[in-house]
Every structure is written in structure tokens, then in C-alpha cells.
Amino acid sequence: MDDLLREDVQSRLRAIWTDPPSLDPAKISAEVTEDIAKRLAKVARSLEKRHDPKDIAEFLMRCLFTMFAEDVGLLPDSGFEKLLEQMVETPENFAPALESLWRVMDEGGYAPHLNATIKRFNGSLFKTRTALKLEADDIRELWLASRKDWRDVEPAIFGTLLERALDTKERGKLGAHFTPRVYVERLVVPTIIEPLREDWDEVKALVTELQKQGNYEAAIEAVRDFHHRLCTTRVLDPACGTGNFLYVSLELMKRLEGEILETLEALGDDEARLLLDGETVNPRQFYGLEINPRAVPIADLVLWIGFLKWQLRTVEVKDLPEPILHAYGTIKHQDALIAYDSMEMLRDQQGKPLSRWDGETMKRHPITGEEIPDPDATMELYEYVNPRRAEWPQVEFIVGNPPFIQGTDMRAELGDGYAEAAWKVRKDVPGGADFVMHFWDEAATRLLAKPPKGAKGENPLRRFGFITTNSITQTFSRRVVERHMNAKLPLSLVYAIPDHPWLKASDKAAVRIAMTVAVRGERQGKLAKVEHESALSSDTPEVRLEIDEGKISPKIRLGANLSLLESLISNEQISYQGIKLHGAGFIVTASQASALEGRSDISPDRIIRPFLNGMDLTRRSRKAWVIDASLLEEEELQQEYPEIYQYLSNHVRPERMQNRRDVRRRYWWKFGEIGATFRPALETLIKFIATTRTAKHRTFSFVESATVPESGLVVFNLFTGLSLAILNSRAHVHFALSNGAFLEDRPSYHNTQTFVP
Template sequence: MARLNLRAVEDRVAPLGGHESYDRGFIFDLLLAYGKPKGNVTRLRKGSLNVAADPDHEVAQKNVVYFRETTGDPLRDVEELRTSPHVVRYNPRFVIATDYSELLAVDMKTSENLMIPIRDIDKHFTFFLPWAGMEKAYYVAEAHADVKAAERMGKLFDELLKTNPDLLDLPYGRQALNVFFTRLLFCFFAEDTGIFTDNQFTNAVGSHTQADGSDVDDFLSDVFTALDTADPQDKPARLAAFPYVNGRLFTVREKDVVPKFTKRARDLLIELGTLMWQEINPDIFGSMFQAIVTPGKRSDLGQHYTSVPNILKTIEPLFLDELKEEFDAGFDNVKKLEPLLDRISEIKIFDPACGSGNFLVIAYKELRRLEHAILERLAELTPKHQVLFAESKINIENFYGIEIDDFAVEIAILSMWIAKHQMNAEFKEKFGVSIPLIPLKETGRIQPGNSITIDWDSVCPNNRIDEIYVLGNPPYLGSRNQSAEQKQDLAAVTSKYKSLDYVSAWLIKGSGYIRDTAAKLSFVTTNSITQGEQVGLLWPQVLAQDLEIGFAYTSFKWSNHAKKSAGVTCVVLGIRNISSDPKYIFTDEIRLDAKRINPYLADGPDIWISRRSAPLSELPKLGFGSMPNDGGNLILTDSEKDDLLATAPQLRPYLRGFSGSDEFIKGKTRWCLVIPDDAVSEASKIPAIKRRLDGIRAHREKSTEKSTNAKAATPNHFYFWAHQDTESVIVPATSSERREYIPIGYLDKNVVISNSANAAYDVKPWVFALLTSKSHMVWLRSVGGKLKTDYRYSNTIVYNNFPVPPLSNRVKEQLTVVALRVLDVREYHCEKTPAELYDPEKMPNDLRAAHAEVDLLVDSLYSKRKYETDEERLSDLFAMYEKMVTEEEAKKPVKRGRK
């Protein structure tokens, strides 16, 4: 069925709310409301698709839902389900427990919770939107622990800077302040989570320091020293109860500085201690806190934090899905589960641009959860031989990172410790075994440095056989936004650096790191490296002959927990050494099998689309429109045209419409002067014309280009004249990425197309049908590249390379009919501009239907099957492109050398 939009989901869920009683049918109706296939839901209802451990009281579908009806406490049941081996085994997106009065649900990817009366389900329909293929762009409320803690930390940070203005003048001042705040964060977390006794740190500050804050710095210095002292007898009596932490966090350093406090600073410190620090998420808070203390980043609080669902897009297909499938296959076999336990204990995770550790934290937590599920299942299988495990085998020392920001390194290490403590608490809840966090035995393998210039093997040694997964979200930065230093970084890894995005350096280095080894790589990155000219520049040196793309998520909007999400369109790429393992393309929540994933993220051969001077297919020439290069003197607005004709009506034959991309799409009107050579003398007698021609001549004479200077002698001429006195087709050079179809149109012979658009002349309607088809739009989006976020249409890259099979006259007639239908519908809505007609939320139904007829006919030129996804279209387009290029090469005469 067609994908549902938000309004459709709301309408479909609405009838489920407000009932007096509910039964088991609720879960099936709920799944149907979100567009789950009727056949699957029917099979689930009948039991053939139900993988639940207790099918009498539970309904479970792999990757979708684990639902339990209970007569007990739904909260207890949902908590039990969340970490049960059966749930980990089948990886559902949502876990639900209900007594048909209250409903509790957990989003397993985002950890969001829902606790509502079941009759209010319609009021909370957005919670389950991922079932309909819509990731929730949700926002963190002001009261959320992470945001509140970061903002309160920011207030203390500002107060201490005001009190200690000379601190940042020290060569190590900012680093010392960063270390100080990292220590505070640990103390607050420790006293709320059982590492310290309850409120131990906050109470000590409140009890042992003066109200005016004058001695807080000395007291905190003593506390930090105590936390780094192993023997309680070596500590002052008032601090003897503080435990030994170790792990380098409180190690005394020569550059340590504890800032002076005021009364307000002391009050803020104690106020921070009242927050619920056990609720913070280390994968989120680290990025937020980093923004607080980084100059210029405060307003972007959390903006560049990568959301958990997006992190899982790298982790799951890279290694986690395979591990869970292995867990599933060995679920009833101790001899398979024990080796799996050993395997995950040896896995190494490496993020070479780790920031504050988001990816490492999530990867660590996921491996710990899988470990817990395996241990719990082993205990179920061998009740006489209970699994006694005093320590997790998932070691922080197996998590590696490189980060250029010193403070982010400290936060990343601290976040890993916090994540470990949180998972230790879950371990204790499951197995009754307490794993103390302190003294910290691990220091982590996260190092400061420039990831592009540092040797990755020196950070995470790759001995060729270790199971290493390289992942992360390296900085993007388009070629125009890079500093001189960043250009220099890129130049260190590739000679083709001038037009490449900054993230390319990580892909090139990463491919070298994993080549000929067991290691694999997955990055979140902008989709620009899979489009346009960058494909040919970057990917031959990344893949070469021995690597392949193992999986890919096609373009999606980058989203996070921030109030203002960054406007970036991303892809996820998984790269590995060539193997026979399955390959997958993920698009719109659908997983497609692929034979070969090329750098355009299509199921097709590795092809590098380069500039072509003439069309590959039977298409007319498309080129730039006419370029004035006139200092604005040949071009007129409506009012300027009217004023000119009011004084010189004899000029009407020399005025023509003038349209570029912006004018055509937005329905604007402009005009241009086209004065024949034999009319220049007479026209120049009109002062307004003489003034304009003189202005053109002066503009061109000032140019540093010789070709422009030469045109000064003929100011009545356009610098470049492409116009022909026929009907023309205008193809905008740029168009909003929101549109399903670029507005392409026919123009009268009296309208001159400007060089801001592409133009073709004397074009038959069947060509128009091809250009306005979904197949052509898919081709554009894949190979055309972007200008900012807009589609960029190039005649040499997009149009000339577009593969069209030979067309019979009958097919051309059919294409003509559907093309004219689109034009007729547009004419019917002539009061609307192309921008309005092609707004995806406002597109008239009859125009959409007319385009659907075009799409159906054009699709039939490439395949007998009906396309379900654009990726299927693109796969066939690349196959035809490869075939046509091969045939073209075969027809070229063989060059013979001299005898």
C-alpha cells in the first residue's frame, strides 16, 4: 500500500481511542492503523507469524513489536520485557504491556516511554510513527535531565569565568577549567547512582564550606585529592568516607586549577547537586555539555548530537544485526551461545572522529545488553549450572577513539564510565551480582589528535584478523566551507582534494585501514559524496578493486534531540572487503537486497558518471540559455518596460520575455531588449536606449576578460545568444529538494531563456514526457548533485547521460499523449505558479494523476515489473546506462598505430 502521511495515521488511529473496554484485537488494529500489511497482521493474529515466548498472552513480530497482556503491573512487565532474551532476540521496535486499562510502551531505539490510559491511544498516535516509516523528530523538553543539567552547568561556568577573568589567559587555563567541570560531573553522577553514598558530594560542600564561597576552591581541591588517594588513613578525617576512584580522572596534575568561588557560584554548585543525575544519558549529555563550554556553541545546545536511531543505522547493519541473528540461531543451544559470548568480548569498536563519545557509548550499551540476554538465556537452559559471572566481558579498553578537541576526549571517557555504571546496574538487577565501578580499572583508549594526520594503527592496532568495526559521524564541511588548514588535511590523503567534502578524508583513510583485514567501516555522512562530480573524484580511490559497499541507507533528514535540528541530508554507508555476504539498501524503512551497491547507492555496477558533451540517447541538444553580461542594461522589469513603451511605443518589436529558473518557477515576469543590428542607429536616438547601450559598452570595457571586452563594440548583442525562434523547453538549473518533480515547461518563441536555466529548442512533447518522469527525477537526484540543499541540473552530467532506449513512433505517440495531458492540467490551473503547482503539500490531485500516467508509461520503457521503490528504478537506469555506454564504445573505430 502507499505510504501514509501524518494526517492519515492520525485519522486511522482515531477510532481506536475512547472505548470502554479493549481486548487482544487492539494490537492487531493498532498495527493496521500504521499501515502494516493486512496479510502479515492476519498471519500474526492466526499465530503463524507470532514469535512470542508465551503466545497465549503475548504477540510478537520480529523487528516490529513485542506485546504482552497482563493481569499484573504493566510497568513491571514492560521493564521485564525490555531486557528479556526473547525481546533482544527478535529486536522489536516497540515493547508494549497492558492490562487493557493502562498501556505502557518503550521505543527500543530511542528509549522513550509511554504511560497512558489505553483509551487515550489516539491522543498519543505520534509515539508509534516509526511503524509507518516516519522517524519522530521529537524535542527535548526544558525539564529533561540532560538539557536542564547542561544549562545549569552553563550558568556555573559563566559565573566562574566572571569571577576568574584571568584564568583563560593562562596557556592551559581552558583545559584546566574543562578538567574541573569533568570532575564535577562525575561527582554529581556518582552521588546519585550508588558510586558514592547518597548526596555525599553535595552535602559535603554544603556542610564544610563558608556560605560566601571563599573556601570552596580549597575544599574541592582536597576532595579531588581524596578521590585519588587509595588508603582512607591518608585522607583528612572529614573526607575519609570518599572512595578511591583511580582511572586518571582525579590524578593530580601540575596544571590543575580549581577556580575561586563567589556566594552565587557556591549556590549554583549546590543547586546542581539537587538535580536527578541518574537520569542523564551519557550519549546525549556529553555533546550538550561540550556545547556549553565551547566558545560560540552555546546557542547550538545539542544541535550536533547524532540521535540514537541514526547511530543505530551504522551499528545494526555493521555488526549488531549479525550478532543478534547468531543469538537467534543458537537460542536453544548452549554450545552456540558460549562461543558467541566469547566473540562479542573480543570485538573492538573504533570511532576516528568520536566527539564526546556518542557512537562508542551506544555501541557499548548494545553489546552489554546482548551479553546480558545471552547470559540470561544460558541460565534458563542450564538451571542446574547457573551462570555465575562476576564481571562483564565487554571491556572499555576495546573501545577506541580519536578526537581533536581535548575536552571532548575527557567527556567521551567519562561518558563511557557512566555508561558502564548504568549497564552494571542493569546487570545487578538481572543477576543479583554487583559490579563496582570504582576503583576504575580501565582508562579507555580515546586519544586526542587530528584524525586525518594521525596513524590510526597507532590508536587501534589492526592485526588483520581482529574483529574491528570503524564507525562514526565525521565532520562534513563542503569544499567551499573548509579552512586553509582543513584543505591541507585533505591534501595529505588525496591529490583530488579541491572539490571534495571534508568527510572524504575519513573515507579514504578508513578504506586504507580496513583493506585486506577483517575490519569493516560505517559512517554517517552527507549525501553529497554520493552525487554529482564527487562520486568520480572520491570513490575510485575508496573502493579500488577490493572493497565494496555492504549496506547503505539512502538519503534521510539528519535529526537529533535538539530544539533546532541541523538541516542536513545524510546517508549511511557500510564499507568492507569484497565478500559473498548479503548486501542491503535501506530506504523508507524498507530493506532491499542488492547484488552490488554502487557509490550512487543503487543496485548496479560501479559507474562514475562524468561530463558528456552530447546526449547518450536520442534526445535533442540541451544547453545553457542566453547570457546578457550587460550590467543589467538589457533586462527590464514590468514597470521599466511599461515606462519605456509609454515614451517610445515603436520599441515594442524589440522587447521579448526573459525567463530563467527563478522567473519560471515563481511565475515572475521580466523582459529583455533584442535590437537587430540594422535598428541600433535608430533606436539609439531614444535617450533611454542610448543610456542602456552606453552602460553595456562601459560594463564590458571594464572587464578583465578579453572575450567580454570584444563584445563592447556590439552592446545590442547578448554576450552569448542561444535563443531560436521556436517553442523552447526550459529546465531550471536548480530546484527545491522538496519537490517530487522539477517544474519543466514549454515557453513561447518570443521568450528568451536566460543562462540561469537550461534550454532546448523545437522539442517534441514526447521528450517533455521523459524529462518530467519520475525515472528522470530519480536520475537527477542520484547523479546531479546539490547546490546547498537544492537539486542541481546539469546538461553535461544529468541530461546528456540520461539513458533512454530506442523509441518506436508508436511509443513516442503514447508519450506525447500523456505529456499533453500534464500541460493541459497545468493550463487549467493557470492561476497558480509552477512553485505552487509542484509544492508536494499543495500539488493538485489531477496534476498528480497526470504525472502518474507519465511515470507508468516511462517506467514501462525500462522494466516489465511495477516499481515499488525509486532504488529499483535507479538500478535499471544504471543497467541501461552501462549497456548503452558499452555499445557506444564498441562502435568506435579502432585506432591503429603506424607500422
């Protein structure tokens, strides 16, 4: 009752009735974490003028871990917070004061600044103790960050925000929404925790039987044996970033360990809690590969913060074994997909290094004022010598969220050399498959691999689970899944979500993803579908799933595996993918089209024609037009359509000159892919049928033949001998598709075979 007199308790009681979401621990954690990251970003921005990015990252990580150590009781009496407050007034003493403190934290012993004896931290974090000099304003930012309660920091999102704070290109995204913890768990649980819990359930059943027999020693031994298996279970994230998936896996395995220790205590094992001083689930079991050198130490730090937070729930600070930190080296700076002997710079015939636009830097066009690629912002092109599969550590589980890069964008995003090397190393992965499918293929290959001759034991890998874009069900990406599911020794999907919301960044559209979890052999699985979603743009989204069970096919649906069916030769060359622009400047509005060409009709002989992409077809059309000069030579275009030529020169040519392919630079006024295979057929039609390449619900639409279809559409142009009849009470209207022509109510075709829907 006395607590009711406290203002903070009164505020909490008031919020229960007036604003319950404000008490959500996830929301509180997100707000604290984001505030800290913003303050660190300010300090990083100031230091960039004088120091190397690697030194800045390591310095700030030492600072923030010291803040964390203070709030969990590893450092006494807000000593570091008080030290920073003093340094605001005496910034000249800041660097030597921190270096002195970090030396004691590394070695253990008496810390004069804190007037206390502290434990030995060791590990690799404080081996280098350099403190960078800061101005008073920057020291104040660190002091304000230290005043936050670091026990509320969520490691699963802190790493992402810290990496953005240290990256000049990503810093503007600090306010963007990060991946919610609940989404990460949604993949980690079926990939790792469910099979471990199945094992634990078997052990508990055995323990119950042994208890009935009065054999308590054997029961304790069975539980201890499982605890040993849990503490030697290894997890790999081959694209670990800042360690979010590894941290969540660690915490969930620690929860399972807690149940095991409770069971031992219930069985009368007096030494159960002593296991935490010896063998316990810890960061040495969690492996990560990451190509971004800045993210590697952050991932290591995230794991240790998460581990210590969990340990301190069950063990007092004084009982924590020393050293507090260990340098296990399980997070490695390494490319996960290819290894190679060297990178050689590509050069032209004159020996000049070849380069391309960096894919990011823009500048304003001097005439139009529009944003165009900056030709001076380039990056060199390299060839990867002797590319081969990269080595992955042997583990029991693989889980992760590899980069979202479409197969068609791999060259632009990763460079020609890397894309060619990746395709060369994994010849079975189609060129159009998304980048994540290279990770999927590698994990599947390892899951189905037999142990090398002479090797002891079986293949340790039990399951893998990946986040992919929801285009995994589309042709090229799906072929990777089909190949492994249709193999002589197949794998099966035991859990899958074909379409799930992911993060929504402030600078991007909402992302939809798929989750897939695979095991060896023929197995039934759980297929989850989203039945409700709300608050997706918040830090605490709500997504409810409906789960069905059965055999999951490569198309991520229940039912027969249709990929085993044979293709019909008669279906060849009746459908095609639309054109590819490779230049946004081709698209114009209706008013621009009329002004440039001096006409407003719609006809196939126009050089500016209606333009249709997938969203135009399935939603409200933009009514966009496109300049189609693909069948004209440059001189022809310049003489016959000078205004259009000048427009393309201003709006398309600058971007095309940065294209990596010579043919697209040389023929800059033409579409990147002009659709030469289907153009002649469309010219004979009054209308053609189109559908989107990717669609949750398949629809088919009639489109005027003067329209230019974009690559997001599939067009049909051969319907020989087929006619459709639509019957109703008032009229009998025939739509005939014969010899490639679309005809309306033409008597000469009424004798063809009619199919009534």
C-alpha cells in the same frame, strides 16, 4: 494499594490517560540533561573571565562526575549535594573542600566531609584535583544541578550538550535539538550488533546440539569462548566528538553480554556472574579520534558514565571492583585524515603572514547597516609539510558521523592548506566530494586492504558504517563509492538509507542524511526508505522505515550498477552547471532591479536579470534578480552604470575582499564562476532546459534565456536535430530544438524526426 495514596503515583496514573508522552523516558532524560547543561554553561561563562578553557572543562567534568557518582550510590547519602549547599553560604571554603574530597576519591579511604569510607576511583579524572574558586551564585547553580537525578541523564546526548556549554561559539545552541538516540542506533545496529548477533546465533545453535549430546562442558566452553571474542571486539569512531556513537555501541554490546551471561547460568555455570569482575565489555574496547581537544575528555567521561550505569544494573555498588575508573587512553586528540611533520605559516613576498576571514564573525556595514564579514576577524593560513595518511587503530568495526562539510566548502571551512593536504593525501577522492567521503574512502581502503607481509592473521576489520549527507548519491561523492564497489576485490553495501531526517538545529534548516554500511565481497543488502516521519523537531521523533532486499548500487538504490556503463562521447558538452555567485550581495529584488537600472522588462541585454536556483525551479520561485556585470571591466561598469557600481561596492566588495582567492578579490564585481563555457550557447536560444543537480524526483523545465541559472541547476544547450511533438485532441503543437535553438510551431522544422511522448 497504599501507593495510590501517594501524590506522585496519582500524577503518574493521571498522565497515563491525559498526557502519555510526558512519561516517555527519552523525553524525561532529555529535559534533565538539557537543564543540567544550561546550569553548567552559566558557571562556565563566569569562569571564562579568569581561567583557561581547558582548566574550566576539566573542573566541571570532575564536578558532574561526582554528582553522577553520588546518585548511583558510589558516594553515600547525598553527601556532595549537602556539601555544595553548605558552600553557598561559605564560598571561601569551596575550593579546599572539593580538592580534599577529590583527593580521597582518587586514592580511596575515609572522606571526613561525607563521614564515610569510599572506593578508590583513580583513572585520570581526579589525578589533577584543582578546584576553581566560585562565587556563591555559581555554587548555587552547581548545587541545583546536583539535585537532579543523574540516573536519568542520557550519556548519548549529555556529551554534546556539555561540549556546547563549554564552547563560547556553540553555547547559544544549547536549546537546539540534539541527535536523537534512536537515530544513532539506526546505524550502530547494522554496523556492529547485527554481525555480532549472527555470530551469537551460530554459537547458540552449536550449544543446542551439544546439549542434545549431553556435552554441557563443551557447551559452556563455546559460550565462554564467544564471550571472550565479544570482550576483545574493538570499535573505532574516527570523528568521535563527545562519544555518542561509542557510548551507544558500548551499551548495545553490554546488552548482548547480558544474554551471554544468562545463557551460561542456564547451562549451570556457577561462575558466570564472576566474569563481570574480570573480563567484560568495557571502555577499553572503544577507540575514538577527535581533533577538538575539549571534546576528548568529555568522550572519555561519557563512556565511563554509560559503562557504570550499565554495571550498576547487574552488580551492587559494594561489589564493583576497584579502581572504579581506568585511564585506557583509547580516546585520542588527533586529526583522523592527515599526519604531517609541521605546519608552516604562509607569507607573502614581503614576509607578511597571510590570513583569511575566520568564516564566522560579522559586523554591520556603516552605510547599509547590513551584516557583512568583519575584516578584522582573521585567521592565519598554514601549509602542512609532508602530509600523509593518519594512523588508525586496528579494530573490527568502524562507525561514526564525520563533519557535514560540502566539497565546495572545504577551503572556506578548513583553510586552503588543510584542504590541499587532504586532496594530496587521497588523490582518488574528487575535489568536489563532500568532506565525509575522505573518511569513507579511508575506511573502505582499510576494509579491502590485505595484511602486511609477515603479519599474523587476517584483516580484522569486518564492517564500517557512516552517516553522510544525502548528497552521497551525487556525482563527485558517488565516485568514491563506485571506485571501491567496482574494484577487483570489491565491497558491497549491506545496509543503506538514502534519505533520512537528522537533527534540526534552531539556527539551521532541517538536515537530511544518508546511512551506508559496507562489507568486503559481493553481498546482497537491505535498502531502507522512510515511509513515515513526524515530530522531527521534538526530542522523540518518529521515523518508520520500509525495507527491501537486493543488490544495492552506488546510487543507493536496488538494481544494476550503472556506474559500470561506458560514457558516450556524443553526450559531451550538452549540459553545464550554472554560475557561482560567491557573494550574496549580487541578488536583488524586482523593485531594486528597476530602481538601479531604470527599466522593468526582461531581456538578455540587461545587466540585472532574473535569477533562478534549484529551489526556485522545484518550488515557489522567489522571483529574485541578480546583477550580472561579469562581462564588464571595472572602469566600464563604473562609467556606464554608476548606481549599480556603487551598490556592488557596498554589498559585494566587503565580502569579496575576504575571499581566499586573489582572482575573486581582484574581480570583485564579477560572479565567482561566470559560466563562460555555456554563456555563448545560451545567447542563441529563446529558451533553455534546466534541471536541479540534486533531486529526489527528476524534472526538466523550460526557462527563458534571459535568466541566469545558479550552480544548483544543470542547463542543456545542445539538442541538434531533435524535436518533440505533443499531440492532443484539439491541436498539433510542435516544439523543436534544432541547432541549439528553441522554436515554437515553425513550419520549416516540421520535417524533422518527431518523437511523440
